[in-house]
Amino acid sequence: MDKQQKRRYLLAIYLLILATAVIFLLIGFKPGEDSWESVLLNVSTELLAVAVVFFLVDFLFSVDDWDLSERIRALLTHMQQTKPSAELFFQKTPDITEWIQTANQIDLCGTTLTTTINRQFSNIRQRIFEGAHVRIIIMSPSSYNLRMAALRSEDEGNTIYYHRRLESALDEIGYLFKNLVEFQNNTKKSRGTLAVRLLSYPPSFGIMNFDSEKKPQTAFIEIYPHHRGYGAPPQFTLTAEQDPTWHQYFLDQFEAMWQSGMPWVEGLEEDQVNLKRLIIEHVRAADFFLPQHYLTKNIFTEAKTIYLSGYSLSRTIREYSNVLNQKLLEGATIRVMVVDPESEAVLQRMALESVAATQENWRSTIQVTETLLSAIANNPENMGLLEIGYLPFTPAFGMIFIDPGAENGVGVVEIYHHKSTDHNATFALSAAEDEQWFQFFYRQYELLWEFCRVKQITT
Numbered sequence: 287m288d289k290q291q292k293r294r295y296l297l298a299i300y301l302l303i304l305a306t307a308v309i310f311l312l313i314g315f316k317p318g319e320d321s322w323e324s325v326l327l328n329v330s331t332e333l334l335a336v337a338v339v340f341f342l343v344d345f346l347f348s349v350d351d352w353d354l355s356e357r358i359r360a361l362l363t364h365m366q367q368t369k370p371s372a373e374l375f376f377q378k379t380p381d382i383t384e385w386i387q388t389a390n391q392i393d394l395c396g397t398t399l400t401t402t403i404n405r406q407f408s409n410i411r412q413r414i415f416e417g418a419h420v421r422i423i424i425m426s427p428s429s430y431n432l433r434m435a436a437l438r439s440e441d442e443g444n445t446i447y448y449h450r451r452l453e454s455a456l457d458e459i460g461y462l463f464k465n466l467v468e469f470q471n472n473t474k475k476s477r478g479t480l481a482v483r484l485l486s487y488p489p490s491f492g493i494m495n496f497d498s499e500k501k502p503q504t505a506f507i508e509i510y511p512h513h514r515g516y517g518a519p520p521q522f523t524l525t526a527e528q529d530p531t532w533h534q535y536f537l538d539q540f541e542a543m544w545q546s547g548m549p550w551v552e553g554l555e556e557d558q559v560n561l562k563r564l565i566i567e568h569v570r571a572a573d574f575f576l577p578q579h580y581l582t583k584n585i586f587t588e589a590k591t592i593y594l595s596g597y598s599l600s601r602t603i604r605e606y607s608n609v610l611n612q613k614l615l616e617g618a619t620i621r622v623m624v625v626d627p628e629s630e631a632v633l634q635r636m637a638l639e640s641v642a643a644t645q646e647n648w649r650s651t652i653q654v655t656e657t658l659l660s661a662i663a664n665n666p667e668n669m670g671l672l673e674i675g676y677l678p679f680t681p682a683f684g685m686i687f688i689d690p691g692a693e694n695g696v697g698v699v700e701i702y703h704h705k706s707t708d709h710n711a712t713f714a715l716s717a718a719e720d721e722q723w724f725q726f727f728y729r730q731y732e733l734l735w736e737f738c739r740v741k742q743i744t745t
Contacts, residue, residue, distance in 0.1 A: 376520045379506045382406065382494060386413055391497035393540055395423040397435055397488050397510065398451040403458045411462055414478035415469050422459065423543055426484035427452045435488040438512045459550075483547030493540050502527045505536050576698070576712045583609050585696065589688045593731055595623035595677075596684035596700070597636060598651040603658045610672075611662045614744065617669035622659060623731075623738060626676035627652040635680050639702075663743040675738030684710075690728050693717060697724050 432445040503526035695717035
């Protein structure tokens with residue numbers, strides 16, 4: 287029941303009481319000696335008093351009610367006149383090129399910042415060369431961060447997306463560091479700076495703050511949505527002049543995240559590689575296993591120790607004979623482990639496991655490997671050591687180890703299939719990030735080497 291209906295009912299009740307009182311009053315004033323006349327006069331008087339009292343009470347409450355209604359109406363009118371609409375407040379971030387090109391201090395914070403860094407790479411680099419100070423905050427590529435970012439995204443559980451985005455961002459940042467070092471070395475100047483920190487959690491909003499002498503200090507804020515809305519997220523702009531309180535609030539947020547972030551040591555390539563290679567949980571096999579042509583000459587560039595193992599390795603030795611020859615000249619230690627061609631039982635097993643190769647085919651390919659290794663070793667200027675080991679059984683997987691005793695050691699494991707010509711499932715291991723499994727397979731190599739009939743080829 288609304289207020290208008292209540293007022294009508296109250297008015298009807300008052301009129302009814304008033305009419306009854308008037309009737310009793312008229313009867314009471316009628317001349318006569320009946321004792322009921324005095325009773326009716328008293329009743330009518332009391333009814334009139336009750337009606338007047340209740341009317342006054344209801345009027346007083348109505349005044350308060352009207353006053354409250356007026357205050358609410360006035361407040362709503364004031365809000366409509368003074369509060370801007372959300373449509374006007376949330377505005378897409380404009381092109382930040384001109385802000386970057388004039389800023390002396392650039393602070394960037396986001397989940398990965400891949401798009402921003404990629405699009406503004408040249409401008410950021412140039413501003414650093416010209417003396418600007420740049421700070422970048424992104425989340426670290428830990429399994430927790432990748433999982434949390436994926437769970438709140440539109441494609442839940444797709445950690446690979448964020449892993450690739452971070453990898454791209456880290457590549458770009460690595461180039462910024464490299465270019466800055468080269469610029470400083472060439473010009474002997476160290477004007478601008480670049481600093482990066484990694485958060486242990488995905489941020490809930492992005493911040494881009496620019497402090498310039500030519501423009502008012504401006505911050506662009508983007509609120510990261512959950513599951514939906516990534517196409518047009520809430521974005522707004524704050525300036526130190528017009529929004530001093532909230533502008534300072536978000537600057538304080540940036541500083542708090544900066545203090546809690548893990549510093550990325552400037553320019554260290556090892557740091558960049560380690561960050562990019564962080565193993566994440568629930569990795570798709572398509573991303574874990576290497577492509578078919580995974581081995582390149584660059585993998586041997588700085589190698590001082592090279593260990594190889596496989597069935598025959600004839601293709602590997604043939605393709606990288608020049609590299610191996612160069613490494614021997616530089617003093618590297620090289621071990622090559624293949625199946626023993628003098629064991630008929632082993633050759634028979636290899637023939638049974640393959641699609642069409644016979645025992646003689648396998649014996650021939652191993653002999654090719656021996657010939658190639660002998661040619662490589664036949665150089666009096668060689669400073670290194672080359673050995674070949676013959677296994678008395680067929681291995682379940684092939685291995686490559688580059689400097690296994692060093693912190694930056696790399697291992698590659700190739701799982702052999704049966705009765706198939708498809709590419710073998712192959713994966714890489716890092717001594718730094720995959721210590722447990724790197725050491726496991728390296729011990730496997732050493733155990734196999736102990737079972738080998740070893741022959742030293744170099745003299």
